[in-house]
Amino acid sequence: xxxxxxxxxxxxxxxxxxxxxxxxxxxxxxxxxxxxxxxxxxxxxxxxxxxxxxxxxxxxxxxxxxxxxxxxxxxxxxxxxxxxxxxxxxxxxxxxxxxxxxxxxxxxxxxxxxxxxxxxxxxxxxxxxxxxxxxxxxxxxxxxxxxxxxxxxxxxxxxxxxxxxxxxxxxxxxxxxxxxxxxxxxxxxxxxxxxxxxxxxxxxxxxxxxxxxxxxxxxxxxxxxxxxxxxxxxxxxxxxxxxxxxxxxxxxxxxxxxxxxxxxxxxxxxxxxxxxxxxxxxxxxxxxxxxxxxxxxxxxxxxxxxxxxxxxxxxxxxxxxxxxxxxxxxxxxxxxxxxxxxxxxxxxxxxxxxxxxxxxxxxxxxxxxxxxxxxxxxx
Amino acid sequence: xxxxxxxxxxxxxxxxxxxxxxxxxxxxxxxxxxxxxxxxxxxxxxxxxxxxxxxxxxxxxxxxxxxxxxxxxxxxxxxxxxxxxxxxxxxxxxxxxxxxxxxxxxxxxxxxxxxxxxxxxxxxxxxxxxx
Ligand SMILES: Nc1ncnc2c1ncn2[C@@H]1O[C@H](COP(=O)(O)OP(=O)(O)OP(=O)(O)O)[C@@H](O)[C@H]1O
Ligand SMILES: [Mg+2]
Numbered sequence: 001x002x003x004x005x006x007x008x009x010x011x012x013x014x015x016x017x018x019x020x021x022x023x024x025x026x027x028x029x030x031x032x033x034x035x036x037x038x039x040x041x042x043x044x045x046x047x048x049x050x051x052x053x054x055x056x057x058x059x060x061x062x063x064x065x066x067x068x069x070x071x072x073x074x075x076x077x078x079x080x081x082x083x084x085x086x087x088x089x090x091x092x093x094x095x096x097x098x099x100x101x102x103x104x105x106x107x108x109x110x111x112x113x114x115x116x117x118x119x120x121x122x123x124x125x126x127x128x129x130x131x132x133x134x135x136x137x138x139x140x141x142x143x144x145x146x147x148x149x150x151x152x153x154x155x156x157x158x159x160x161x162x163x164x165x166x167x168x169x170x171x172x173x174x175x176x177x178x179x180x181x182x183x184x185x186x187x188x189x190x191x192x193x194x195x196x197x198x199x200x201x202x203x204x205x206x207x208x209x210x211x212x213x214x215x216x217x218x219x220x221x222x223x224x225x226x227x228x229x230x231x232x233x234x235x236x237x238x239x240x241x242x243x244x245x246x247x248x249x250x251x252x253x254x255x256x257x258x259x260x261x262x263x264x265x266x267x268x269x270x271x272x273x274x275x276x277x278x279x280x281x282x283x284x285x286x287x288x289x290x291x292x293x294x295x296x297x298x299x300x301x302x303x304x305x306x307x308x309x310x311x312x313x314x315x316x317x318x319x320x321x322x323x324x325x326x327x328x329x330x331x332x333x334x335x336x337x338x339x340x341x342x343x344x345x346x347x348x349x350x351x352x353x354x355x356x357x358x359x360x361x362x363x364x365x366x367x368x369x370x371x372x373x374x375x376x377x378x379x
Numbered sequence: 380x381x382x383x384x385x386x387x388x389x390x391x392x393x394x395x396x397x398x399x400x401x402x403x404x405x406x407x408x409x410x411x412x413x414x415x416x417x418x419x420x421x422x423x424x425x426x427x428x429x430x431x432x433x434x435x436x437x438x439x440x441x442x443x444x445x446x447x448x449x450x451x452x453x454x455x456x457x458x459x460x461x462x463x464x465x466x467x468x469x470x471x472x473x474x475x476x477x478x479x480x481x482x483x484x485x486x487x488x489x490x491x492x493x494x495x496x497x498x499x500x501x502x503x504x505x506x507x508x509x510x
Contacts, residue, residue: 166494167395179497180402190402193395328416331392 003038004130007059009050009076010092011068015115016043019063022119028127030134037130047071054080058087061129063113066093066100074100077107088129092117156322160204160336164197196334204336210269211321211338214345223375226264227257228299229292235271236290239279247285250275254292260299260372266346273339274303274366280333281364282307294372298352301368309360319344319354343368350374385508386410388429390420390447391463392438396493400433403497409504417443424450429458431504434487436464448486459507462487463495 008019020041027036042059044050047068053059058080066073073091080087091104094115101112110132113125171190173179180186229252236250243250271290278288286306293300308329310318317323324330324337340354347354351371358364387409391397394415401411412429414420417438423429424447432451436444448460489503 167393167399170395170399170494173497174399174403179406181406186402189398193398197395326392328418331415332394 002035002134003040004061004133005057005059006039006041006061006063006126007044007050007053008041008063009044009047009068009073010063010065011045012065013045015065015092016045018119019122022122023126026123026126028130030131037134039126039130047073047076050076051079054087060086060088060133061126062087062089064089064091064109066091066104074103074107077104077109081107088133090125090129153321157208160322161201164201167197168194200334200336204338207336207338207342210342211345214342214349221263221266221375223261223263225259225261226267228260228262228267228294228301229254229256229258231264231267232271232290232292232301235268235275238272239275239288242276243279243288246279246282248279248282249287250279250290251287252290252292258292258294258299260294260370261375262350262370266350270301270343270346270368270370273343274301274368277339277366278303278305278307278364280335281305281330286363297372299370299372301370302365303367304363304365306363309362309364310356310358311360312358315356315358318356384408384410385430386412386427387504388412388414388420388423388432390414390417390433390438390444391435392416393435396435400495400497400500404504407501417447420447421450424454428455431459431461431508433461433463433500435493436462445486452486459489460487461489461491461500461503461507463491463493465493 006019006023008016010016010019020043023039023041027038030037039061042053044053048071050062050064051071054062064073064076068076071079073093077089089104089107089109090111090113091101091109092113092115093100104112110129111125113121117125171194175187175190180190232252232254236252240250275288275290282288282305288306289302289304291300291302291304293302310325314325318325319340321341322337323341324335344354347368347370351374352369354366354368356364356366387404389397389400389404389411390413391400392415397413397415401413404411412423412427414423417440420434424432432447434444434447436442438444440446444462444464448462451458451460488507491500491503
């Protein structure tokens with residue numbers, strides 16, 4: 001429930017009491033807001049008094065008479081000026097001249113209510129004002145939240161790029177000053193580390209570009225009829241060298257071609273991330289089994305590894321941007337923590353999702369489901 | 380170097396930082412043992428007595444460096460400890476081993492913020508090993 005504070009400023013006591021009475025038990029439903037909006041009315045018999053009250057705490061809505069003894073309504077508006085932008089001003093007046101109306105509007109008046117008005121007219125005007133206020137408030141909250149998320153994202157990106165740059169910078173300084181002695185093998189190893197860190201940075205930048213493409217929805221999807229098994233095979237070929245280097249066996253289990261409509265690049269991103277994780281977070285001489293199946297118009301991709309596993313309490317975090325689990329087994333594995341968040345976002349755009357079951361020390365199984373024809377429009 | 384080479388235990392979970400400091404320290408005549416985690420560091424400390432320890436504050440756990448530092452000082456108060464930290468500016472935490480009270484709590488002899496300049500590290504090592 002929400003209560004909006006209404007200040008009615010009029011020199012006629014009857015008018016103030018009338019407004020108070022009309023609004024006392026009145027509430028409105030605002031679309032997109034849970035619950036009702038009520039009004040709490042305060043009264044001021046002069047602009048001077050209103051100014052005092054506004055200075056203490058500005059109301060959400062000000063019902064303001066134009067003609068007042070002493071300071072006029074317009075003068076009051078000019079006095080409060082831009083200080084109280086949150087206050088929505090509704091002018092009430094018997095004979096508002098065009099000139100006065102223009103001046104009031106210039107000072108930010110939102111609406112006019114001609115005297116005399118019925119309680120129903122007052123309620124309609126306030127209903128509209130309340131909707132305007134609440135929606136504006138929500139838009140502001142949303143904009144702030146968006147900003148916060150964006151800044152947080154940028155600061156993480158900056159931090160993630162700084163780490164490899166610091167490492168490379170460190171190596172270059174040592175090489176430039178020849179500070180590591182005379183063994184050329186040591187310098188060769190440094191060069192190799194620099195290249196590894198640069199490759200990591202490049203991968204992260206590519207992931208970032210994938211992410212922004214998916215999220216902005218700007219990329220034009222190239223939908224084609226393809227065989228999901230064939231894409232799986234391509235991804236597994238890509239991972240083969242790093243798997244072989246650690247004696248890890250890769251096997252694809254698929255009975256027959258599995259036709260689906262998809263963007264090949266996007267499907268490759270999904271497979272590549274799952275398979276590369278299954279290799280990266282595996283033990284030496286482990287296994288990776290990839291299953292591709294089709295049931296009832298859905299493709300199910302399962303990637304099962306015999307690796308380090310994931311603790312139950314960490315499972316829910318994995319699919320967020322930049323999440324990497326830090327522990328003894330993962331500390332020398334490079335990555336930016338974007339892979340699974342990309343997989344999840346893509347799966348959702350294909351009308352599906354991703355889930356994981358895992359046993360620490362034994363292995364993990366990631367399952368992605370996708371619609372075979374995700375973007376088909378019913379004929 | 381005429382005397383026997385001094386042994387430095389270097390603890391950090393950043394593989395590149397370990398490698399960089401190690402080769403530079405070796406080039407100026409130290410013997411260097413590296414540990415990539417708190418657990419590894421504790422194993423080394425249990426089985427040997429390094430002449431000096433350089434440890435990163437934040438490893439898998441936020442305060443792994445403290446545990447290492449504490450273990451070293453409990454074993455032998457006279458082993459100097461240099462703590463490196465990226466905490467300042469990284470997490471917004473203010474952190475400095477200035478006051479005696481803080482120094483007693485942190486237990487490290489010197490606190491260096493990352494990125495560590497090797498010249499500075501070397502100066503601190505020379506100073507601590509001379510005293
Ligand atoms: N198959 C797996 N077994 C165990 N842990 C995993 C597995 N896949 C992912 N993880 C954990 O989840 C984290 C997030 O994975 P994700 O693929 O998003 O990022 P990454 O592999 O670290 O980096 P990249 O963006 O380069 O893929 C990893 O850092 C790792 O700790
Ligand atoms: Mg990954």
